[in-house]
Amino acid sequence: MDTFRSLVALLARRAADQGDDRAYVFVSDRGTEEAALTFRQLHDASRALASHLTAAAQPGDRAILVFPPGIEFMVAFFGCLMAGIIAVPMMMPRRNSARDASAAILANCTSALALTTTAFAMRGDLQARFAQETIRWIEVDLATAAGATVDLQEPASDDIAFLQYTSGSTSDPKGAIVSHANLLANLEMIRLALGNTRQSTYVNWVPLYHDMGLILNALQALYVGATCVLMAPNAFMQRPLGWLRAISHYRAEVACSPNFGFDLCVSRYRADQMDGVDLSSLKIALNGAEPVHADTIERFAATFAPHGFDPRAMYPAYGMAEATLLISGGKRGGGHITRSVSRAALQAHVAEAPTDPDDAQVLVGCGRALSGERIAIVEPDSRERVAIDRIGEIWVTGANAARAYWRNDTATREGLNAAIAGEDSPWLRTGDLGFLDADGELFVTGRIKDLIIIRGINHYPQDIERTVQALNEGLRENCGAAFSVPDETGEETLVIVQEVERTARHTIDTAEIKGRIREAIADSHELSARHIALIRPGTLPKTTSGKIQRKLARGLWLDGGFEDIG
Incomplete structure (x- = not known):
């Protein structure tokens, strides 16, 4: 794989070498294509937007990306990268503001710009939710803007690409600073772990403001020069089998979802809705972003085996925003690993064989450390490494690990630059509990703060x-x-x-x-x-x-x- 200094250089190469190949396709909940962009069209539209952004803000300013499902998000994202503007992907504000993280994110990143579609820019209620005197709204569409483009300086590898705000499952969201170097390092790790090539078409329903949707799906597809077919998250939630029909139609090799998505497909299964659906092209069914359950994998494999699904395609994985995304995974076609452990021993933070069937609990392995990365299991208080099959906090170090949160020095020091007792390397503390077995397989058991x-x-x-x-x-x-x-x-x-x-x-x-x-x-x-x-x-x-x-x-x-x- 060629090396690049930035994602901007990567997109320029794709536009030059595969200009007429389709980069992104957006399909409706009925499977109809609503929009598509080739690599050249994506490059040109993003460059035109970047020229507009340079007149509206300074390099290093932040721009929130607030988009409905569609391809416009990708134009906005690359437009920001080209202009040196720090992108801040955000979900649409929730109606129940008490559960909405947008206010906390805005207060932390102090964005100068807000990018959205023309249709959404017309919504007064949307702009009211982001009411700030200093924020400027810019509309983004898929057509190349008129007018000459300005000279743009290519980002350096250590320049900030975007801020990925954590999901906030146990705390307020924090903005992990992700550089071009972090992104390219993790994208190469993902390519090696998943075995992706130019033929590895993706079908993705996970929202693009989420790190799984953006990096593991949309950016990884671009990284290897493959097509990424996008669906609306709500369409998947209402008709999950539409995801599988799209996989069949586009002969996709890769599809990723949190565990609940695979459960949803099983619970909504209808034989008549799967007539003619062939899942034999699917080589990676990545299950991550939340605890992976063995019974989910078994039910999904059994339900969709008659439609060509190969159980060896199931690919449990583990990752988080502070590691750019992926931390561990298996091998393409390797299937998944399970281990039966004692429920009582788990309560004492030890993984050992169950004493009887009633004491048994099945855990799913989430793969091994990626190429160029190390995983350690550490006792969170003493910060000492623990032995194999002992449960502790999962720590990670590698070129993919972010080294700072945006304007949060305490969390940066304690969470992203921690030291294992007797060692010097900076480590990322995940806050997750787990253990490594003798083969280096990682088993995730839960969150420290949820225990x-x-x-x-x-x-x-x-x-x-x-x-x-x-x-x-x-x-x-x-x-x-x-x-x-x-x-x-x-x-x-x-x-x-x-x-x-x-x-x-x-x-x-x-x-x-x-x-x-x-x-x-x-x-x-x-x-x-x-x-x-x-x-x-x-x-x-x-x-x-x-x-x-x-x-x-x-x-x-x-x-x-x-x-x-x-």
Whole structure:
């Protein structure tokens, strides 16, 4: 693979060598192509926009990118890179401002510009949400702007490309500073890990303001010169099988989704809607961005094997914004690795064989460290390395790791430049718990800040949540939160907040199901669920990638913010 100094140079090469090849295609929820750009068209439109941006802001200024689903985002992103403007991808503001991170992001990055589509620029309510005297709105479309372009200086490798704000599952969002060097390093790591080539067409529904959608899908496709087919996230949520039909139609090799997306495909499966769909082209079905579950993989493989899906294509992986994106992964066609461990031993932060079937819990491996990167498992307080099969905090170092947050010196020092006892290299502290086995396979077990500690015993909330959701089809999968709160004596007690499917709201016996929940948690986890709230669908807070925001859910519960349908 050729080396480049910046993503700007990379796009220029693609425009020169593959100018007429399609870079991005946007399809509707019915599969109809609504827009497309070749590499040359993307380059020219981005360059025209960059000329406009240089007259509106100074190099180093920030520009928020607030776009509906579509290709315009990519023009805006590369336009910013060409102009030396620091891009700040953002989701559209949520109606419920109490759960919206946009205000915190704006306050931190102090953007000079806001880029969006012409249609969205006309919306007064959108601009009102971003009301700032110093912010200037610029409209972006797919047509090359008229007028001569100005000379633009190519970015240096250590120049800031964009700010990737963390999803904020356990804390306020922080802006990881991602340089061109970080991006190119991780894109090469991804290419090697996934085995991608120019023929590795992507079909992506994950939003482009999220690091999985932008880097693992849209930018990785451009990096290898492949086509990336884009879909609207809402279209996937409403008709998940449309994602699979698009994979079949475009003969895609790569598709990525958080774990819940694969669950959703299984739950919405209809044989008549899959008639003629052939998934045999799919070589990488990457599962990441949230805990990967063995039963999800098994159900997906079994459901779609009749449609040509190869189970060896399932590709669990692990990553985060502060590592640009990908941290660990397997090999193309290598399938996934599972390990049965003792549930009781996990509570003591040890991975060992179960004593009996009732003690067993199956974990999914998330691959190994990428080329040019190292992973360490560290005791978070003493900062000493722990032995193989011992659970600690996952630490990472490599050219892909960001070394600073935007205007957050404390988090930069503590989280991105930490030192392992007796070692000098700066390490990224992920905040995630996990262990390495003897072969270097990484198993992720949970978030440090989400860990529930009751009577000195560690409990992983996602395990408790899965126990609850397995009890009744009316309890929404991937839509529950377990956390602890102090009782009147100061002792930690367990709280369960669980969404109920719309179709079951008026038929479910809430008293009976709460009793079953208490019984199941007592049997499986030896815990007493003192408080259980059954809530309407869509009311549990989640990040942009679908992760449960347990800290925010805990705060909402303490403030009486959940209405129990019972």
